[in-house]
Amino acid sequence: MTAAGRRPPAAPVPCATLDCGHRPTPTRGCGTGSATDPVTGTTHCCPCSDDQARHTTAASTRFVAHVSTDATTWSGGVLAAIDTADRHQRPRTARTPTGGSWQRHTRHATGADDTRWYGVNPGPGMAVRLRRVRTRTP
Incomplete structure (x- = not known):
């Protein structure tokens, strides 16, 4: 500054x-x-x-993205829009096999082609692995 x-x-x-x-x-910094x-x-x-x-x-059937407001690429390009209800959710505490715990945020998202995605991550600013949600046939 x-x-x-x-x-x-x-x-x-x-x-x-x-x-x-x-x-x-053009970038600001070392990019x-x-x-x-x-x-x-x-x-x-x-x-x-x-x-x-x-x-x-x-x-693809799964991909890894960065979570800001949406699921984005490393440079900020939106890959899928995270549902509004999932953006401000309270995390659940999940247990690890060794007895530790971590904060678990569930993510539901919609891709550009209206494909539905689902994933879990530790919170905003962290990576999330999203999996394609299978559609049900009547």
């Missing part, structure tokens, strides 16, 4: 073009502004990486 209470300008972005055809996303696909090694800007994650999520 500066003396005037404003954040310093974003870190300079290198002029290199990524494999997606865009420049790296690179890009993501590298672990399988192909190609680089993508944050919005293209988020689009790729949404496409992969739509075809």
Whole structure:
């Protein structure tokens, strides 16, 4: 923060073009502004990486996301909207096999294609593994 209470300008972005055809996303701090696909090694800007994650999520039965207000990617792209009732719930205390305890938050979410997801995590700011909810057939 500066003396005037404003954040310093974003870190300079290198002029290199990524494999997606865009420049790296400007960041504040030490972020690179890009993501590298672990399988192909190609680089993508944050919005293209988020689009790729949404496409992969739509075809999967489970995925891991960060919980802020919604289930998001590491760069903040929304993968699924967490139900409003689950955002402000009181946690339940769960026991571990060794006798310890942890706070358990249940998460229900809806994906971009209206797919329903379910998961449990320790609370906001933590990762959650969401599983696709099976639909019942009459």
